[in-house]
Amino acid sequence: MFFRGNVIFLCYVDDGIFAGPDLNKINKAIKDLSDIRKAMNRYIIEDQGDIKDYLGIYFEYLPDDKIKLSQPHLIEQIIKEVGLKRGETRSLPTLSSKLLKLDEK
Numbered sequence: 001m002f003f004r005g006n007v008i009f010l011c012y013v014d015d016g017i018f019a020g021p022d023l024n025k026i027n028k029a030i031k032d033l034s035d036i037r038k039a040m041n042r043y044i045i046e047d048q049g050d051i052k053d054y055l056g057i058y059f060e061y062l063p064d065d066k067i068k069l070s071q072p073h074l075i076e077q078i079i080k081e082v083g084l085k086r087g088e089t090r091s092l093p094t095l096s097s098k099l100l101k102l103d104e105k
Contacts, residue, residue, distance in 0.1 A: 004029050016045075017054055 002009040007020035007029045018026045030045050032038040051059050060068040079085075 012055060015054065017051055 002011070005020075005025060006022070007018060007025050009029065010017045010019070018029060020026050030047065033043045034045055050061070053059065056071055056073055058070050058072065060070070062068055
C-alpha cells in the first residue's frame with residue numbers, strides 16, 4: 001500500500017488499485033509512475049476502468065454511492081467444505097462460554 005496525499009495505491013504482485021476522492025489526482029499519480037523522469041523506473045500501467053473484481057473480491061456499485069463487496073468463490077468453498085448444499089439449512093450448536101475462554105498469557 002502506497003499513499004500520495006489522499007490517493008492510495010494498493011498493489012499485489014502485478015495487479016493494483018488506485019483509489020481516492022479526486023480522479024484528477026489519481027490520473028496524475030498514474031501518469032507520474034509512467035514517467036521515467038519522475039519515477040525511479042517507468043511502469044506500464046493499464047487503466048481498466050472502475051474496479052469489478054480484485055483478488056477474488058467482487059465490487060458492486062449501489063445507487064446510494066455505496067459499494068458492496070462479496071466473495072462468492074470463498075462462500076462456495078466454505079459451503080462445500082462443511083458439507084452443505086446450496087439453499088440447505090441446518091441447526092448449528094450454540095457455542096458456550098466454556099469453549100471460548102480468554103487467553104490470559
